[in-house]
Amino acid sequence: MAEITYREALKQGLREEMLRDERVFLLGEDIGLNWGGAFKVSKGLAEEFGEDRVRDTPISENTIAGAAVGAAITGMVPVAEIMFGDLITLAMDQICNQAAKMRYMFGGQTSVPLVIRTVFGGGKNLASHHSQSLESWFMHTPGLKVAVPAFASDVKGLIKTAIRDPDPVLFAEHKLVYDKTEEVPDDEDYLIPFGQAKVRREGADVTLWGTFLMLHKALEVAEELQKEGISVEVIDPRTLVPLDTKTLIESVKKTGRLVLVTEETKTGATTAEVAAIVQEEAFDWLDAPIKRVNAPDTPVPFSPPLENFFIPDNKRIAQAVRDIV
Amino acid sequence: MAVDKKTLKELFSRTLKIRLFEEKVWDLFGENIVPGTLHLYLGQEAVAAGVTTALKKSDWIQSSHRGHGHVVAKGADMNAALAELLGKKTGSCKGKGGSMHITQLDVGVLGATGVVASGLPIAVGAALSCQMRKTDEVVACFFGDGASNNGTFGESLNMSAIWKLPLVWIVENNFYAMGTPIKMTCPSSTVAQRAEAYCIPSKVVDGNNALEVYEATIEAVKRAREGGGPTLIECQTYRMKGHSRFDPAKYRPKEEADYWLSEEKDAVNVIQKIAIEQGAITEKDADKIRAKLQKDVDKAGEFAKKSEFPEPAEALDDVFAEAI
Numbered sequence: 001m002a003e004i005t006y007r008e009a010l011k012q013g014l015r016e017e018m019l020r021d022e023r024v025f026l027l028g029e030d031i032g033l034n035w036g037g038a039f040k041v042s043k044g045l046a047e048e049f050g051e052d053r054v055r056d057t058p059i060s061e062n063t064i065a066g067a068a069v070g071a072a073i074t075g076m077v078p079v080a081e082i083m084f085g086d087l088i089t090l091a092m093d094q095i096c097n098q099a100a101k102m103r104y105m106f107g108g109q110t111s112v113p114l115v116i117r118t119v120f121g122g123g124k125n126l127a128s129h130h131s132q133s134l135e136s137w138f139m140h141t142p143g144l145k146v147a148v149p150a151f152a153s154d155v156k157g158l159i160k161t162a163i164r165d166p167d168p169v170l171f172a173e174h175k176l177v178y179d180k181t182e183e184v185p186d187d188e189d190y191l192i193p194f195g196q197a198k199v200r201r202e203g204a205d206v207t208l209w210g211t212f213l214m215l216h217k218a219l220e221v222a223e224e225l226q227k228e229g230i231s232v233e234v235i236d237p238r239t240l241v242p243l244d245t246k247t248l249i250e251s252v253k254k255t256g257r258l259v260l261v262t263e264e265t266k267t268g269a270t271t272a273e274v275a276a277i278v279q280e281e282a283f284d285w286l287d288a289p290i291k292r293v294n295a296p297d298t299p300v301p302f303s304p305p306l307e308n309f310f311i312p313d314n315k316r317i318a319q320a321v322r323d324i325v
Numbered sequence: 326m327a328v329d330k331k332t333l334k335e336l337f338s339r340t341l342k343i344r345l346f347e348e349k350v351w352d353l354f355g356e357n358i359v360p361g362t363l364h365l366y367l368g369q370e371a372v373a374a375g376v377t378t379a380l381k382k383s384d385w386i387q388s389s390h391r392g393h394g395h396v397v398a399k400g401a402d403m404n405a406a407l408a409e410l411l412g413k414k415t416g417s418c419k420g421k422g423g424s425m426h427i428t429q430l431d432v433g434v435l436g437a438t439g440v441v442a443s444g445l446p447i448a449v450g451a452a453l454s455c456q457m458r459k460t461d462e463v464v465a466c467f468f469g470d471g472a473s474n475n476g477t478f479g480e481s482l483n484m485s486a487i488w489k490l491p492l493v494w495i496v497e498n499n500f501y502a503m504g505t506p507i508k509m510t511c512p513s514s515t516v517a518q519r520a521e522a523y524c525i526p527s528k529v530v531d532g533n534n535a536l537e538v539y540e541a542t543i544e545a546v547k548r549a550r551e552g553g554g555p556t557l558i559e560c561q562t563y564r565m566k567g568h569s570r571f572d573p574a575k576y577r578p579k580e581e582a583d584y585w586l587s588e589e590k591d592a593v594n595v596i597q598k599i600a601i602e603q604g605a606i607t608e609k610d611a612d613k614i615r616a617k618l619q620k621d622v623d624k625a626g627e628f629a630k631k632s633e634f635p636e637p638a639e640a641l642d643d644v645f646a647e648a649i
Contacts, residue, residue, distance in 0.1 A: 025457065052457065058487070060480035066446020067453055067484065073435060074385065074454040097440050098447065105426040106436060107419030108643040142644055166646035195649065242649040 001185055006152040007178040010041055013159035014079065016188050018049055021077060024163055025053040027064060028081030028117075032056040038083045039119060039178055061087050065094035065116060072114040073102065077163060085120040085172065086129045099168040100143030111166040115159070121174040121212055121263055122311050127302035133264040133295075135211070138170040139240045139273065145169045145194055146240040150215045152182035154238055157192030165194070174212035195242030199251070203233035206321050207251040209274060210261035211237065214293075214312060218261060221317045230325055240270055248274070249282050256287035259320045263311055266294035288324035293317055326540050332378065333605035336535040337596045338614050339374035343394040344593050345615075345622045346403060350393065350410060353626065354570070360412050361570075363424050366394030368533075368565035368585075371592035372497050373398035375538025375560075376465050379546050385433045385455070387448040387466040389497070392427050392437030395467055401429040403621060407629035414639070415632040421643065435464075441502075442475030444468060445494075449481045452490035452555075463491040463549040465542070471502025473516045482523040482557070489554035493545040494525070496559040497532060503568045504576045520557040532560030533585075535596040562592075 018024045032054050036043025046054035057064050068078040082088045102112050122131035138146045149155035162169040201222050208218045215236050222232035233251050252258050260271035275290045293312045301307050347367045353359050377398040388395040409416030417429045425439040438444050448466035455462040485492045496516045500507050520527035530537040545556035563585035567574035600606045
């Protein structure tokens with residue numbers, strides 16, 4: 001165990017899987033020698049594994065994703081990087097029509113063992129084309145698994161599981177958690193199974209479920225509210241598909257109250273789906289309406305005061321909790 | 326290039342096999358037992374026959390939006406192929422794919438697609454895989470003139486060229502993207518000209534002549550196997566039917582259609598004449614081959630008709646490798 005950053009933990013996971021299985025290779029824009037990835041996740045890997053296995057590509061998102069599909073169904077295990085989550089719009093056909101549906105529409109003739117890594121989230125004043133949180137689109141696409149690691153100790157185990165998984169995985173990261181540190185196991189077989197949420201903080205009065213940076217904020221809020229005598233349980237789903245509803249429902253049955261918080265724009269967000277599931281499965285245990293804390297239904301703005309208004313902050317999260325206690 | 330008699334016979338037989346298969350599909354459609362739509366390969370048989378005869382069994386093909394002929398040419402089980410078109414449980418995709426997703430991976434077909442031009446990036450990945458796994462396998466990717474106007478065409482040709490991938494790009498130019506003539510959508514007189522921008526050698530051939538297609542493909546496959554990178558072959562051909570199920574293709578000028586749909590231009594007649602002239606087969610051999618293939622196709626038709634539909638709840642299977 002060593003305390004390392006999320007970025008370092010992710011790179012460790014990629015490196016270990018590349019050492020373990022020579023079929024694993026990375027491809028994407030500026031991931032190789034000259035740059036090491038826009039967020040430096042693959043820095044040093046091209047030097048170690050060569051430019052064949054850490055392959056810089058032209059700016060061709062749909063063909064990057066499609067090449068990953070073609071390689072995956074013919075015996076390789078590609079990990080493709082889409083530099084910003086917003087750019088994944090250019091690769092939607094290959095991810096959502098091809099990778100996600102191939103096993104199904106070909107009647108189980110093939111697996112599509114690939115990983116698409118990308119990064120969501122605002123907070124760096126990068127405006128509307130470099131800041132979105134689009135994870136619900138992929139949760140809405142049958143055939144894709146969706147990982148949403150928010151902590152260093154999870155990102156390593158989840159990327160390793162994603163690479164070893166026979167199905168296509170959309171592996172979403174967040175710009176503002178790359179530098180967060182945590183103790184991370186050194187074990188080369190440290191795998192985190194998909195579909196297992198983690199209770200990040202135990203509490204008795206309210207359940208707070210969220211993703212990415214919002215979880216870090218939720219933990220700070222829980223600490224603050226403890227001083228007011230409100231005990232908050234914080235749950236990290238870690239993967240959206242499969243989704244661990246059991247851990248969440250058990251928590252809601254204990255607390256009777258639920259606040260959902262993500263950085264997505266509100267309409268059609270993952271929080272809407274989770275709210276629907278909880279009212280279907282635990283309606284009788286709820287003592288208050290489910291609260292959602294999301295970004296407003298606007299594009300992500302640029303100027304700092306505008307973006308700060310857009311992204312949910314600790315104050316809004318805390319208020320949502322107080323509103324239902 | 327001297328082509329041996331065995332190959333000529335195979336070119337004839339493969340062209341005819343696709344023709345008879347598609348005529349069977351047309352008949353079944355007439356019986357109103359083919360659900361959904363159909364993109365028939367009738368008329369273009371020489372392209373798939375010529376290309377696949379130049380490939381090894383271990384090579385791959387990426388099919389297009391008009392895929393039946395590719396799958397049959399690569400050696401697919403015709404029972405499973407026809408059953409798939411009828412939506413049966415015994416279909417190669419267990420009734421989940423149909424005409425637009427007809428495929429058989431075990432004979433090297435990477436898949437047909439409902440999204441025009443989406444096969445090109447997949448072919449890039451398969452060829453990259455052939456190269457990275459250090460095999461001598463190559464990939465032939467079929468797509469239409471319509472697909473060459475999509476962004477994936479430029480992205481994929483470019484990537485195949487910079488990485489010198491073992492890939493043969495096969496443009497089936499039938500001059501119409503659905504009902505839109507190519508002269509409305511492409512400024513150059515051939516699609517092949519576009520390859521030059523990516524430093525990819527190209528050739529235009531008569532796509533109704535299986536021998537011409539074969540000869541061009543043999544050369545391209547050799548280059549690909551030897552590490553020389555991709556080639557683009559434009560096969561000019563014509564649909565015998567419309568774009569899809571209910572399209573009578575009335576938008577095609579009579580003079581043009583008469584030329585392409587004449588006896589002399591017919592893909593089966595063309596290769597039969599060549600094979601006979603070059604002494605590869607006799608008229609009698611041709612009749613025998615036809616009778617044998619017709620029998621196989623008829624049997625496949627019976628198999629497909631007799632097969633059961635899937636149970637409704639099978640709609641839930643095969644989303645993931647293991648149910649979640």
